[in-house]
Amino acid sequence: MAAVAVAVAAEWQLLHDRYYRKLEIYSMQWGRMDLARHRVACAPFGGPIAAIRDDSKIVQLYAESARRKLHIFNSAGVPLASAAWDRPGGRLVGMAWTDDQSLVCVVQDGTVYFYNLRAELSAPQFSMGKECFEQGVVECVFWGNGMICLTEDRQIFCVPDFKNPKPCKLADPGIEEYPLCVAVIEPQYTMSGNVEVLLGVGDYVLAVEEDGVQQLGIGVGPLQKMAVSHNGKYLATFTHDGRLLVITTDFSRIISEYNCESALPPEQIAWCGLDSVLLYWDEMLLMVGPRGNPVRYLYDEPIRLVPECDGVRILSNSYMEFIQRVPDSTVSIFQIGSTSPAALLYDALDHFDRRSAKADENLRLIRSSLPEAVEACIDAAGHEFDVSRQRTLLRAASYGWAFCSHFPQDRDRFQEMCKTLRVLNAVRNHEIGIPLSIQQYKVLTAPVLIGRLVNANHHLVALRISEYLNLNPEVVLMHWACSKITASPAIQDAALLEILLDKLKLCKGISYAAIAAHADNTGRRKLAALLVDHEPRSSKQVPLLLSIGEEDTALLKATESGDTDLVYLVLFHIWQKKPALDFFGTINARPLARDLFITYARFYKHEFLKDFFLSTGRLQDVAFLLLKESWDLEKNPMASKGGSPLHGPRIRLIEQAQKLFSETKEHTFESKAAEEHAKLLRLQHELEVSTKQAIFVGSSISDTIRTCIVLGNHRAAMRVRAEFKVSEKRWYWLKAFALATVRDWDALEKFSKEKRPPGGYKPFVEACIDANEKAEALKYIPKLAEPRERSEAYARIGMAKEAADAASQAKDSELFGRLKLTLAQNAAASSIFDTLRDRLSFQGVY
Incomplete structure (x- = not known):
């Protein structure tokens, strides 16, 4: 394979001690496109291309339409969409792609428009503000998801994030003339975390931020062009006297200097990785490195430079090319005269294919370095765009791998590289048109690549890649389903539902609700209802x-x-x-x-x-609600005040509840209770009015009677007794305790003698004992009919002998034992109970 290696290395260019290669990726499919007559925006990571005719160019008669159009192509020039450009607001000032591949277009009055890959207005437009509208925007510089605008009055306005477009004004640079060049350092590379704008002014540079302006690099200028490196650390500048200076962005030192032998500033300047800088003049592309002579490429048509993280894409009318530093692994294999282990392994495969014994000789020479050689072949295969060369390098790796004693790690690496290359080769196809290098793919990541394929409506490729990489295909299928609904207005709902379900069943747990929402938004409500029925x-x-x-x-x-x-x-x-x-x-x-x-x-x-x-028809439930409302009124502090207007509403609520209860046979008790309650409230209300004391409402019948007696209003107590048919036995208890409460012992005695109490004298005894009046209690204890009651009463007032005598009359062993325990602390009482125990022979009690 020596001839192959020579052919490969012959395409390289040596820049000092580093090789660079320029690969032709695509032959452009866009027909008679002339970049010289168009404004062009190319998205990074092999993204799409947007083009719109430059309105400063004269329209060629019969060659093109006078009406301007926005065209969108993939990187191979395959048309994706087009739309008439009729945006008001003046001429187009700036155009660029955001990180999520939305096309941002800024017009002269500061209006910002967003387009998707189908050339449709996507996000709502917004304005950069009143000052931009009045002064006019002259220039825009974009990065990732943000941009800055310069106005004719040399003021700078910034949008840090297009996802939340809130324009802000940076510090006034205070310059009288428009800057010679402009560049930005992205927020992620600045100390403040905000964007820093570099303005080439006179023989120095102004660094403008939101809160201030700083003068840098005095004496380095005037600068005609500037470009910041991908890592934000270096600045490539072209001076007025034709020198290319590479400076640190803090202007602390000059890294390198090269005299370009031309004071005419280049049309474009771009970083090629971090090792070299590309400068483009009409028909000539110059690559300059830190040391050594530059490399020149000649072009007979206009080009556009598109910086990538590991090189530069070169777009011309006819081709899409990619220039990058040759990877070390590739150099070790294909460099002319290389004797590295990887080169010998690659050569050994050639000998093996030709059945030459020299294959074994090569392997013996590199046996100790076989793992490194295998790794180099795998790595070199990843950096190749040519599929046949990828296969050959992977075959060499596999051949050497068979002779490695420890290969599990190499096996995983080999399989992973095969997967990666299959994905990259699939998306590099000119119909897809995403010419990612392996380094770009690693930075972009597979999920983002799938998202970009989906946005470009390459659903089948996205689905196959998702399945191949064991990624969840939900995003792909959902986008496909929504796109299918939008693009199929003529298909009946039932038929379209069947088509959708046939594909959506491939993904368990997919959100049918989200797809149904899209169907509803497109006016297909019946389809939405059918879809949402499948949402688990x-x-x-x-x-x-x-x-x-x-x-x-x-x-x-x-x-x-x-x-x-x-x-x-x-x-x-x-x-x-x-x-x-x-x-x-x-x-x-x-x-x-x-x-x-x-x-x-x-x-x-x-x-x-x-x-x-x-x-x-739930009348009883209404009644219970009315009762609850009445209780809520009772808790209200106003209800405690005499003459309160809340008594009336409470009574009416209870009467309404009583009426509803009466209409159902099952709630006779509730009906009667509500009736009694209402009657009691009325009577209590009258008592509060007559006594001018708010102490009756809300109390029970017994408490009302007791309160009346305590207040000396016996007539009112008798009225309550009569109204609510209080039994005579209960009446005696209530009156006895009420009289004892006011300690009217004469009245209590008189009351006891009116007639024989229906329940006996126990209420009088209890009332006196509760009032702690033993003497009064002794008037009534002897009148208790039951010996047990007399015994317990005597015991409660501490009269042990009388309690024991009464207990002996009761002949109740259980009572005898309980009384002894009650009076256990009294020694004399214990002696009395012991004597009686012997007399009555209550041995079993103890």
């Missing part, structure tokens, strides 16, 4: 059903999911859109929805809930 996740399905007007289905899906948050989402949506009766009918058929609505409405929408219960 209720959290995505239900909101979309609501948005397309399928409320009943949404409620069904939400209740079936059991997710109460989703059910509430549907409830509130229907609540706002439907009349009340329709809403009630809808939720009443769904028990879960109905119960959740009732739970919510109990706290926040009482009146609406009452309407719901009335409409569904």
